[in-house]
Amino acid sequence: MRIGILGAGNMADALGTQWAGAGHPVMVSGRDLGRSTAQAAKMRTQATRPRPVGASAASAAREPSAEVDVRAGTWAEAAAFGEVVVVAVREAGLGDVLQAAGPSMRGKPVIDVTNAAAPDRYDSTRPIARMIRDFTGGHVVKAFNLCHVDVWRMTPPVFDGRPLAVPLCGDDRDAMDAARTLVAGLGCTPLDGGGLDRAMQLEATAAFVIGLWFGGADAQAILPPLASSGTHGVLTYDEGRSGDDDGRRMPRRSPGTMLEAFIPGRRRSPVVTEVAKGSGYMTAFKVVAILNTAAVLAQAVTAGQLMSGAGAGLHGPGAFVVHLLGLVQLVVAVLMWRPGRAAGWPALVSVAILLLGFVQSMLGGSGAVAAHVPLGMGLFGLSVWLVVWSWRR
Numbered sequence: 001m002r003i004g005i006l007g008a009g010n011m012a013d014a015l016g017t018q019w020a021g022a023g024h025p026v027m028v029s030g031r032d033l034g035r036s037t038a039q040a041a042k043m044r045t046q047a048t049r050p051r052p053v054g055a056s057a058a059s060a061a062r063e064p065s066a067e068v069d070v071r072a073g074t075w076a077e078a079a080a081f082g083e084v085v086v087v088a089v090r091e092a093g094l095g096d097v098l099q100a101a102g103p104s105m106r107g108k109p110v111i112d113v114t115n116a117a118a119p120d121r122y123d124s125t126r127p128i129a130r131m132i133r134d135f136t137g138g139h140v141v142k143a144f145n146l147c148h149v150d151v152w153r154m155t156p157p158v159f160d161g162r163p164l165a166v167p168l169c170g171d172d173r174d175a176m177d178a179a180r181t182l183v184a185g186l187g188c189t190p191l192d193g194g195g196l197d198r199a200m201q202l203e204a205t206a207a208f209v210i211g212l213w214f215g216g217a218d219a220q221a222i223l224p225p226l227a228s229s230g231t232h233g234v235l236t237y238d239e240g241r242s243g244d245d246d247g248r249r250m251p252r253r254s255p256g257t258m259l260e261a262f263i264p265g266r267r268r269s270p271v272v273t274e275v276a277k278g279s280g281y282m283t284a285f286k287v288v289a290i291l292n293t294a295a296v297l298a299q300a301v302t303a304g305q306l307m308s309g310a311g312a313g314l315h316g317p318g319a320f321v322v323h324l325l326g327l328v329q330l331v332v333a334v335l336m337w338r339p340g341r342a343a344g345w346p347a348l349v350s351v352a353i354l355l356l357g358f359v360q361s362m363l364g365g366s367g368a369v370a371a372h373v374p375l376g377m378g379l380f381g382l383s384v385w386l387v388v389w390s391w392r393r
């Protein structure tokens, strides 16, 4: 697998040397081609050295005679060279480098190893990995950012007899496969950390632990072993009540299985819903869903009065109230989904309710009662669905 590295510094040196030693052609890049060329030559020499005992399986399996291919190029040449492109530059230069690298990263696996310039300068509202994705159009996987560069020089990185696990956050299957291959090439264990939306957590974790290390603390000591993590069960909120004193829904655990909330790709995990609850958006949604349903029901009542000749004045304003509440419900559903990160489908159903409401009004206005009434019943059904869903949370 050809690897283009944006960067010719420490991380490019450590990772690129290992991958070159494992048989991958590598191209590094920097601001000065002469310096990058010298760096490539150094890496070639390092990668050609015999692998020590315990070296990664991929590098150990390499033919001793196989030629190590490390070269240097411009930012754009490295981006074009790589079947996978690794971003290993200082945050300060990221924008300029990506600009200079050009469009050839679009659709490719892009491994982002970058961290904030300093732990206290990390801005979690502007994740670096997302910025790289938006800038390049590549399939970004966040990886290798949690450990100091010296760890990536180890062959292999093993601590207390355990190979280092490398968390990967990305959305694209092929890009994740490429990242796993690169992790395995170092003799490490790839660990699926979820989608790219969780890369921010990896970046924040790096900022946090680096801050601890800078302060001289043993950051590894802050985490208990898995057996004491309390997360080796499935949290289920949907399997009925657990019998707690006040009858609230409580999570249950099924021993021996993974925490459901952390199975990558799960967007509607109980823990996520708990976040939405805590933010207050869920409560707001419950209230708006009830008001909306009541307004739709009231329309049925005033429609009956309208047909019997009474209450004509209320059906029109009632429709306005339904549209207004439909809009409010949609806004709250989106807020609940995004900042709270609850389920996204209530927002889609809310869009459907809002649009159907408009269609229904138009049908009513044009006298198409045969379609107006069943559509109203459909609207009511959708509204009740959201009420039931939200009040079961």
Ligand SMILES: NC(=O)c1ccc[n+]([C@@H]2O[C@H](COP(=O)([O-])OP(=O)(O)OC[C@H]3O[C@@H](n4cnc5c(N)ncnc54)[C@H](OP(=O)(O)O)[C@@H]3O)[C@@H](O)[C@H]2O)c1
Residues within 6 Å of the ligand: 006, 007, 008, 009, 010, 011, 012, 029, 030, 031, 032, 035, 088, 089, 090, 091, 092, 093, 094, 097, 113, 114, 115, 116, 117, 144, 145, 146, 147, 148, 149, 150
């Ligand atoms: N070092 C670590 O222990 C470690 C661990 C995990 C993650 N990281 C992250 O990995 C990335 C690379 O780190 P590194 O240790 O390889 O850094 P480095 O040795 O300082 O190399 C930085 C690379 O960025 C390039 N660059 C482009 N624009 C730049 C600018 N405006 N200012 C500074 N450099 C610029 C440099 O180009 P030139 O070659 O032309 O100088 C160089 O190739 C960083 O985001 C860092 O946070 C580092």
